[in-house]
Amino acid sequence: QSALTQPPSASGSPGQSVTISCTGTSGDVGVSKYVSWYQQHPGKAPKVMIYEVNKRPSGVPDRFSGSKSGNTASLTVSGLQAEDEAEYFCSSYAVSSDIYVFGTGTKVTVL
Amino acid sequence: EVQLVESEGGLVQPGGSVRLSCAASGFSFSNHWMHWVRQAPGKGLVWVSRINRDGSMTGYVDSVKGRFTVSRDNAKNTLYLQMNSLRAEDTAMYYCARDFDSGDGHWGQGTLVTVSS
Numbered sequence: 001q002s003a004l005t006q007p008p009s010a011s012g013s014p015g016q017s018v019t020i021s022c023t024g025t026s027g028d029v030g031v032s033k034y035v036s037w038y039q040q041h042p043g044k045a046p047k048v049m050i051y052e053v054n055k056r057p058s059g060v061p062d063r064f065s066g067s068k069s070g071n072t073a074s075l076t077v078s079g080l081q082a083e084d085e086a087e088y089f090c091s092s093y094a095v096s097s098d099i100y101v102f103g104t105g106t107k108v109t110v111l
Numbered sequence: 112e113v114q115l116v117e118s119e120g121g122l123v124q125p126g127g128s129v130r131l132s133c134a135a136s137g138f139s140f141s142n143h144w145m146h147w148v149r150q151a152p153g154k155g156l157v158w159v160s161r162i163n164r165d166g167s168m169t170g171y172v173d174s175v176k177g178r179f180t181v182s183r184d185n186a187k188n189t190l191y192l193q194m195n196s197l198r199a200e201d202t203a204m205y206y207c208a209r210d211f212d213s214g215d216g217h218w219g220q221g222t223l224v225t226v227s228s
Contacts, residue, residue, distance in 0.1 A: 001173070003155065036212040038156070045206055045218040046148075046156065057214040089156050091212055099172055100146075100158035100212070 004029065004090055004103035011109040012080045020106045022073040022090035028101055030071040034093035037066055037075045039086045046089065050075060077108070085110045113137040115207050115219035122225045123197050133190040133207030133219055141165070141185040146211050147192050149203035150221075159205070160192065175201075197226045 005023040012018040038046035050066035090103035118132040147159040160181040180193040204221040
């Protein structure tokens with residue numbers, strides 16, 4: 001089972017928006033409602049920012065939003081803030097193989 | 112407050128074994144599926160294993176099948192990962208996580224396992 005594909009990097013100025021893609025297959029992202037996004041700051045544990053494609057956990061700002069189209073999921077961060085600079089990973093339950101797969105990770109830089 | 116605290120990993124020789132534990136507190140441990148996720152230095156996240164609420168069902172990523180065993184002791188609120196036949200490529204930070212992909216997910220702070228001679 002291969003990792004989900006994400007762009008290595010993305011960037012934006014404060015206040016701008018950035019969108020990160022996460023491409024899988026018809027066996028995972030394409031058929032799973034369990035697509036999630038995580039934020040990880042250096043030396044810290046990941047924190048879930050979006051779950052079940054587009055739901056936000058309590059306490060996550062509404063600047064973070066998720067969506068999915070076909071085999072590709074997306075995370076959009078609107079109104080970028082300095083504290084949003086981090087690595088972001090997606091994950092999906094792979095229905096066909098009954099395992100979980102993570103994305104390759106995207107480093108978001110706030111210019 | 113939900114807490115997940117992994118035991119210390121440490122340095123292990125290739126071919127060796129180590130058992131990680133994850134002590135849970137602040138929630139009803141027996142009501143939750145638990146997972147192990149690892150991250151090699153400077154690399155991405157990799158899901159390793161999961162176990163259901165009563166320990167009767169487990170799952171593993173292909174790269175650890177037959178070498179790693181996940182288990183739990185609900186009386187002790189503790190999750191375990193027995194890691195055998197360790198290889199250099201198993202070197203990673205190992206995180207235990209509760210419902211890691213849910214809105215109520217929690218991760219431990221991780222423990223580093225280094226496989227080297």
